Amino acid sequence: MSTLVLRLAAPLQAWSGYRHAVNMRFVAPTEALPRKSGVNGLLGAALGPHDQGYGCARDLDSIGERYRLQVRVDARNPAAEDFQVLSSLTGPAHRGADRSHRVGSASTSAFPANRDRGNFPTTVARRDFLAHSEFIAALETDASTAEAWISALRDPVFMPYLGRRSCAPTFPFVLGIHDGSLEDLFAHLPHVDRNREEAPLLAYTVRGSYDLHHADEHPRPYTPDRVDRTAQLTWVKENLR
Known part of the structure; x- marks a missing residue:
């Protein structure tokens, strides 16, 4: 067995849970950890639509069956909410036939089909993101x-x-x-400590894509060396292939 190691970090990331709509306010929360369905999509995007024998974008369930996912939490911040308002496009600048067709095609789920006068409620969307978080997958x-x-x-x-x-x-x-064990990887892959916290890092086993309790409730603690990014990349170059 081999282990593919990814660093999932960005100014914003979102691993959506169950979406719901209440009183015209569409809410899209994020989970606290990457979900396996999201990682399947990430792999599917990289592989493309043509099956190479290892799964493809049209067969995400097949991709998920090919690997076991564990995630070490290197940095995690509270979810931040992005408040978005979608209103009608009825002004003179939007009355061109080509532009109206494109806008209408892309917005059928957000607005009613009849929008001649724009007299309908504004759609409010709330989307959650994890800001400046970092995971080792x-x-x-x-x-x-x-x-x-x-x-x-x-x-x-x-x-x-x-x-x-x-x-x-x-x-x-x-x-x-990485060709060794997961325990060895998480214990020795250095951690870039931006918050100067002494607490151990927790690693979770992420199981199904859509399970309500998709992560292991008893994560394992690890205490790798705390270094800067240059030292971490040096370790990666020397120990991973």
């Missing part, structure tokens, strides 16, 4: 699959993103492949 799979996936992630067909298309991962993103 370990995908344990067979050696050939790990090699194919890391090649795809280094030269993706579509841009990988962390839950939503606006959440592109920051460098370093693809750390490499």
Whole structure:
């Protein structure tokens, strides 16, 4: 078995839970940890729509069955809410036939079909994000699959993103492949401590894509060395491939 190691970090990321709508306010919360369904989508974007024998974007369930996911929480902040208002586009600048057609096609789920006078309620959307959070995701799979996936992630067909298309991962993103145990990886991969906290890092086993309790309720603590980013990347270069 081999382990594909990713660093999931960005100014904003979102691993959506169950969406719901109440009184025209569409709420999209985020989970506190990356979900397996979101990681499946990330891999599917990198692999593209053509099946190479290792799963493809049209077969995300198949991708999820090929690996076991564990996540070490290196930094996590409270969820931040993005308040968005979607209103009608009825002014003179929006009455062109081509533009109206495009806007209407993209907005059928947000607005009623009849919008001649724009006399309908404004749609309010609330989306949650994790700000400046960082996770080490370990995908344990067979050696050939790990090699194919890391090649795809280094030269993706579509841009990988962390839950939503606006959440592109920051460098370093693809750390490499680890051939030892997950316990050894999490215990020795250095941690960049931005908050100067002495508490141990927690690692969770993330199971199903849509389980209500999708993460292990008894995470394992780890106390890796606390270093700067340069030292962490040096360790990655020397210990991962």
